[in-house]
Amino acid sequence: MKNLMHKLTAFGAEILKTLKLIARNKMGFVGFLALLLLIFMSYVGPLIVEPEMRANVKQIYKPPSWEHPLGTDFQGRENWIMLVHGGAEVITVAFLAGLLTTIIAVVVGAASAFFGDWVDDSIMTVTDTWLALPRGILLIVTAYFVSLEDVWTLALFLAVFGWPSLARQVRSQFLSLKKREYIEAAQLLNLGAPHIIFREMLPNMMSYILLALIESMIGAIYSQTYLVFLGLVPFGNNWGVLFSLAYAKNAIYNPNAMASLLVPMGGIVALQLSLIMFSRSLEEVFNPRLRVGV
Amino acid sequence: MSKQLENKSWVERVLKHYITRTVAKKFLILWVVVTLSFLIVRALPGNPVDIMVINLMDSQNLSEDEARTRAASLLRLDLNAPLHEQYFDFLGNLVRGDLGESYVLARGKSVTEIVFQRLPWTLFSVGVSLLISFTLGMFLGMLAAYKRNSLLDQVLTNFSAMIGAVPNTLWAIILVLLLGVVWKVVPLNLMRGSLSPGIKPGFTLEFVVDLFKHWAVPGLVYVLTTLGGWMLAMRSNTVSVLGDDYVTVARARGLPDFRIITAYVGRNASLPSVTALAISIGFLLGGSTVIEFIFVYQGVGLLMSQAITKRDYPVMQGILLVTTITVIISTAIADLLYGWLDPRIRIQGNEE
Numbered sequence: 001m002k003n004l005m006h007k008l009t010a011f012g013a014e015i016l017k018t019l020k021l022i023a024r025n026k027m028g029f030v031g032f033l034a035l036l037l038l039i040f041m042s043y044v045g046p047l048i049v050e051p052e053m054r055a056n057v058k059q060i061y062k063p064p065s066w067e068h069p070l071g072t073d074f075q076g077r078e079n080w081i082m083l084v085h086g087g088a089e090v091i092t093v094a095f096l097a098g099l100l101t102t103i104i105a106v107v108v109g110a111a112s113a114f115f116g117d118w119v120d121d122s123i124m125t126v127t128d129t130w131l132a133l134p135r136g137i138l139l140i141v142t143a144y145f146v147s148l149e150d151v152w153t154l155a156l157f158l159a160v161f162g163w164p165s166l167a168r169q170v171r172s173q174f175l176s177l178k179k180r181e182y183i184e185a186a187q188l189l190n191l192g193a194p195h196i197i198f199r200e201m202l203p204n205m206m207s208y209i210l211l212a213l214i215e216s217m218i219g220a221i222y223s224q225t226y227l228v229f230l231g232l233v234p235f236g237n238n239w240g241v242l243f244s245l246a247y248a249k250n251a252i253y254n255p256n257a258m259a260s261l262l263v264p265m266g267g268i269v270a271l272q273l274s275l276i277m278f279s280r281s282l283e284e285v286f287n288p289r290l291r292v293g294v
Numbered sequence: 295m296s297k298q299l300e301n302k303s304w305v306e307r308v309l310k311h312y313i314t315r316t317v318a319k320k321f322l323i324l325w326v327v328v329t330l331s332f333l334i335v336r337a338l339p340g341n342p343v344d345i346m347v348i349n350l351m352d353s354q355n356l357s358e359d360e361a362r363t364r365a366a367s368l369l370r371l372d373l374n375a376p377l378h379e380q381y382f383d384f385l386g387n388l389v390r391g392d393l394g395e396s397y398v399l400a401r402g403k404s405v406t407e408i409v410f411q412r413l414p415w416t417l418f419s420v421g422v423s424l425l426i427s428f429t430l431g432m433f434l435g436m437l438a439a440y441k442r443n444s445l446l447d448q449v450l451t452n453f454s455a456m457i458g459a460v461p462n463t464l465w466a467i468i469l470v471l472l473l474g475v476v477w478k479v480v481p482l483n484l485m486r487g488s489l490s491p492g493i494k495p496g497f498t499l500e501f502v503v504d505l506f507k508h509w510a511v512p513g514l515v516y517v518l519t520t521l522g523g524w525m526l527a528m529r530s531n532t533v534s535v536l537g538d539d540y541v542t543v544a545r546a547r548g549l550p551d552f553r554i555i556t557a558y559v560g561r562n563a564s565l566p567s568v569t570a571l572a573i574s575i576g577f578l579l580g581g582s583t584v585i586e587f588i589f590v591y592q593g594v595g596l597l598m599s600q601a602i603t604k605r606d607y608p609v610m611q612g613i614l615l616v617t618t619i620t621v622i623i624s625t626a627i628a629d630l631l632y633g634w635l636d637p638r639i640r641i642q643g644n645e646e
Contacts, residue, residue: 129326132573133326134327136577137583138327140580140598141331141613225463225464229463230584230599252471272460273459
């Protein structure tokens with residue numbers, strides 16, 4: 001227990017240090033703050049703001065004004081309220097999909113690099129095959145037949161399609177770690193594969209894995225957007241569904257309806273940009289070579 | 295190649311080895327997709343064939359038995375046979391190029407015919423965009439690497455990363471909105487369809503001009519979504535190549551900068567991207583479903599979204615198979631090209 005507490009404080013100190021480093025990078029800090037803001041709005045916002053449940057026929061497609069800060073949509077619902085309530089699902093799916101993608105990729109990549117030989121050969125053949133498929137089309141066709149009805153199924157589905165390129169990267173990272181002296185020492189001491197992978201190698205890769213997680217999240221949001229747009233993910237009033245509905249109602253050609261299209265799109269774009277800004281500055285923090293220039 | 299004729303015997307042996315490896319891998323991929331696409335229609339929970347039978351009963355007023363025989367003939371399968379027999383039938387049909395018949399989109403037309411009618415459009419729009427984006431990305435990536443840590447580098451890398459993170463769907467909508475509706479710089483009819491009405495495909499100037507006019511905006515979406523990836527990859531490859539000994543030696547020998555950039559740095563740094571080029575075709579073909587839908591571009595992507603809304607399974611399956619074959623052929627070309635560009639690969643076979 002004491003050991004755990006000690007580890008937790010050490011972990012906290014580590015996070016604090018990272019935060020300080022992030023604050024030094026202006027763009028990354030902006031991305032970080034934007035991300036926090038989006039998360040706060042999407043998860044705490046719905047607790048404060050009542051959802052718009054009913055259609056309001058009298059105020060369909062009002063452009064932004066004092067009364068309707070971000071305008072109203074095709075059912076007369078306030079766009080800003082829809083924005084607040086539509087984020088959680090997108091972020092949750094992205095996070096879960098990113099997490100699952102990273103877990104699969106790390107397990108596969110680590111196993112491949114660590115065991116080498118025929119294990120490596122066969123895993124890499126599978127990875128390459130999966131990578132060489134027209135995954136976009138396959139994703140759409142399978143999404144059509146598999147019913148993606150809840151957040152977990154969608155996340156798992158995206159992860160199954162997203163892991164291969166990351167697995168390759170993790171493998172090459174592990175391969176370069178494997179040549180370090182302390183890993184060779186651990187192998188000579190016969191500490192066993194799980195110990196070496198989880199206690200010696202993984203802690204040294206945490207920064208890399210965190211970056212991979214964010215990158216997978218960005219990828220998951222990207223794929224999620226077009227699956228929703230094609231009508232293959234039939235749930236919720238999230239940003240993706242909202243902008244797809246507005247597009248289907250031809251909001252693009254109607255100046256009064258434009259806000260109902262642009263507001264949820266803005267949500268997705270803001271999320272993607274904040275993630276990418278954050279990850280690019282993290283990269284700078286984790287990789288000192290980038291800071292000083294190679 | 296002619297220079298290598300004198301030591302043909304071993305070159306041929308090595309090449310053969312490399313090619314057999316490549317070809318074997320391609321067949322493996324093809325088999326995986328074929329099997330997957332069979333399993334998707336025949337063995338998935340929710341049974342797509344049953345849904346198809348119900349659709350047929352609804353739309354064509356057939357009894358259940360009639361609909362079942364009709365579905366079987368459309369899919370070219372004996373639905374009562376054991377699953378493994380159906381699988382072999384399916385493989386046999388495929389070898390003969392028979393992908394079944396469309397039953398909603400173009401009733402009675404063979405899937406092969408429909409898909410091959412649409413494929414050239416997608417290959418054109420995706421291919422041209424990919425070449426532009428690749429070339430531009432290589433150039434900008436090298437530029438950023440040469441000027442690394444300068445303001446230009448910062449701007450280039452950050453912007454391209456941001457542009458690439460915005461989903462293609464959103465880019466397409468944003469461009470239609472800005473170019474067509476708000477600024478009115480591109481007439482909306484150029485962003486709907488792949489040719490103006492009345493223009494016949496052929497080797498006429500009129501056709502080529504119209505073709506590129508309709509390609510421009512969807513093409514821009516493909517370029518915007520892929521450019522960043524090429525650029526960042528090229529930047530990091532160039533940075534690592536610039537530190538290599540042979541570049542230093544080339545400089546010491548007093549070679550002109552242009553030659554060092556093109557023949558020494560450029561060639562070596564762009565090598566890894568060549569294989570990625572083929573993979574990205576598969577990625578773009580998936581993206582084309584949304585983009586062609588938004589721009590009503592008459593390619594396989596649009597066909598795909600139509601097949602999805604109309605529940606035309608044989609067409610969906612056909613597109614999956616045909617795009618897989620397209621991707622496999624293009625990756626094979628890229629692999630062989632890679633082997634030709636980089637002799638090390640040919641000799642070491644398949645090493646990292």
